[in-house]
Amino acid sequence: MLLDIENLTVHLPGAARPLLAEVSLQVRTGEVVGLVGESGSGKSTTAKAALGILPDGARTEGRVLVDGADVLPMTGTRLREHRARTVAMVHQDPRSALNPVRRVGDFLVERLVRPGEGSGRERRRALGTAIGLLDAVGLPDPERRVRQRPHEMSGGMLQRVVIAGALAAEPRLLLADEATSALDVTTQAEILALLRRLREQRELGMLFITHDLHLAAAYCDRVYVMYAGRVVEEQQAQRLFAHARHPYTRGLLDCSPELGGTPRAIRPIPGRPPSLADAFPGCPFTARCPHSEPTCETWTPEPLPLADAGTAACRRIGELPPGGPLDKPATGTTEDHAQPSEPAVRSTP
Known part of the structure; x- marks a missing residue:
């Protein structure tokens, strides 16, 4: 089982009822x-639990297993x-996921090589991978697109960029x-x-x-x-x-x-x-x-x-x-x- 949420309950301080109450859900490969x-209704909160993203002060019960590993206890480097x-997430508004003053290629390269890390050769290789990702999601002329900024693209094109970024690390x-x-x-x-x-x-x-x-x-x-x-x-x-x-x-x-x-x-x-x-x-x-x-x-x-x-x-x-x-x-x-x-x-x- 790729995603297995078992009786997930999320309590928030001061709330009269749980944010999530005994949610169980499964996704197979x-x-x-x-x-x-x-x-x-709790849809986005349920999805974000698979990333270990919950509101501040939340108290949880149950388990969130992704590829067999429980996400809720994860912290730091492991998380x-x-x-x-x-796991990767594609949000509703692609413009909110992209820095408006940076190029699309920078956004994708940072998904492959952390900022401040990697040699110049590794970053050039990552840029080539980014171009391949844009081509894989059907964006025309990907060599030019990596040099553009978000305001130069339509909403549909930006959604393809965000999907390419989500796929950069080959999530399951x-x-x-x-x-x-x-x-x-x-x-x-x-x-x-x-x-x-x-x-x-x-x-x-x-x-x-x-x-x-x-x-x-x-x-x-x-x-x-x-x-x-x-x-x-x-x-x-x-x-x-x-x-x-x-x-x-x-x-x-x-x-x-x-x-x-x-x-x-x-x-x-x-x-x-x-x-x-x-x-x-x-x-x-x-x-x-x-x-x-x-x-x-x-x-x-x-x-x-x-x-x-x-x-x-x-x-x-x-x-x-x-x-x-x-x-x-x-x-x-x-x-x-x-x-x-x-x-x-x-x-x-």
Whole structure:
């Protein structure tokens, strides 16, 4: 197992509830695993835990195993080597990862040779490697690009530069945190195709974080859905799209626009996600769930196995039919709200 997060809980000083609560997640070599949910659900924090990056003062429980080594106890040199060689992250905004006054070649060379170290020959060799990386990610005329600064490139080109930097040390695990959401739909498709090709060529494992459940269903092998710091559902991607079991997952599908299929109204999930100041003894989705009962307010969420593989953290999972809308529409039939059999890759609204 390339990434194995076991019951990870993260407590912050002064918070009424854990930032992450008993999160378990796995990524195998060559597999793309999606992580979806609203803003504040804990997606980025879960990914950063694989790098050993947690908020100041955080107290942790559980384990984060990357290639068999627990990241949480790592410090100093061992943690730096882990970040440099085992796992890499691609962020949402490539401009925030690049120094605007330095050349792209400097950014890539520093990923290969630490500043102040290495002979002139080694740095020239690293520059040649950087040019090869830019060529590998499909950036045209890489010899010229290494001499350019970020303002001379488009957003899609900069995203390719950041991906090249992430691949510089040949990591085995790639964390893509909303890596395409800031791009237009055409560039998004190109970056997704690039990531898929690199995964196949290098046998990368990938944790793909997105707000877009339809995109995750089309691109990923398996999908985890997070809410209020917890994993509430996990299934194979295509099955999750067609047979969502947790009411929150159904709500995400209902409020997501889509291309093709029968036109339907977009129905937002009522209420708002809980903040760290909101304490609740039971299921965190109770206040927004149309199927909640008084018992849900005290039932501690736990992943329950589904008969068709996967898990869902809902005490009424055996009573609710798979798939379908979150609740009955005011008018029309259930056919009016049927999901298409094949999701379309589209841009995040």
